[in-house]
Amino acid sequence: MSGAVREQASAFAPASVGNVAIGFDILGFAIDTLGDRVTVSRRDAPGVEVSAVRGVAGELPREARDNTAGRALLALQEALHPSFGFRVEIDKGIPLGSGLGGSAASAVGAVVAANALLPQPLSRLELLQFAMAGEAVASGARHADNIAPSLFGGLVLTVGIDHPRVKQIPVPSGIRAVIVHPHMFLATAKARAILKLSVELSDFVWQTAHLAGFISGCYTDDLDLIRASFEDVVIEPQRAALIPGFQEVRRGAMEAGALGCSISGAGPSMFAWTLEGTVPAVLAAMRREFARQSLATDHWVVELASPGARLIE
Ligand code: HSE
DSSP states (O other): OOOOSSSSSEEEEEEEEESSTOOOOEEEEEEEEEEEEEEEEEEESEEEEEEEEEEEEEEETGGGGSHHHHHHHHHHHHHHHHHHHHEEEEEESSSSTTOOHHHHHHHHHHHHHTTTSSSOOOOHHHHHHHHHHHHHHHHHSOOOOTTTHHOOOOOEEEEOOOSSSEEEEOOOTTTTEEEEEEOOOOOOHHHHHOOOOOOOOOHHHHHHHHHHHHHHHHHHHHHHHHHOOOHHHHHSHHHHHSTHHHHHHHHHHHHHSSEEEETTTTTTOOEEEEEGGHHHHHHHHHHHHHHTTOOOOEEEEEESOOOOEEEEE
């Protein structure tokens, strides 16, 4: 497929919840009402210039190789050798260190916008690799649990790193996601560095059972199976202490009727899945418990189906 030559394009890339409790580094869903906007322009000189970072995280690195959007575009250039360079402007809507996939969204927005400038645009699956290379700058590891939902939308499972397979998972239509962001900063690299490198055999069995049950429950509209499987026995217990009030927020959400509640990505944001009718009670409980920790919050309530990153005017 060939496209008309464009000088500039802008893309919106949504925030996302990585891990979704039981799919560490492989499962995530998009938060379509929150995101970053990235504008990419052609420039005659080769290379990548990050010319502006605005919005809620203006202190991000301007050096292209240290910036997730810049690094993603450098990876794209290394592979494709276009005859021109890229200038990038980033309007951050996603707070830094929030666990809402901000690093991934900037990288995704950059590759989607840059793709519109290429004479032979790539598929979303091809773009995924470049965005993953970008996000690795922030987290110190290559994983697609934020990149894939931001790029594709919805609840997304990614299998593999070098040749990833991406699968959008259907979610029962009555389920809503409630996401609450306490106003504190938590570096992804720090939240990864504390993790043990080995897993107890019994925990491995529970975690794989929960992942399988969760995915099966999604495909078969089995809310009871989703609820029973919505528990991370490996990662969450190690990270809980990094989030003030974690246990109380989780308990509050569950007592209010949530199907499950866990950490969004590396935290400190937390999320719950719940049926539409119990959204107000679950949201109120989560916000109340963070407030008891003297933490102000932002929140979003979204449906699970969403279109993913797209070009905007
Ligand atoms: N899966 C990642 C983690 C998400 O939990 O560390 C944050 O990048």
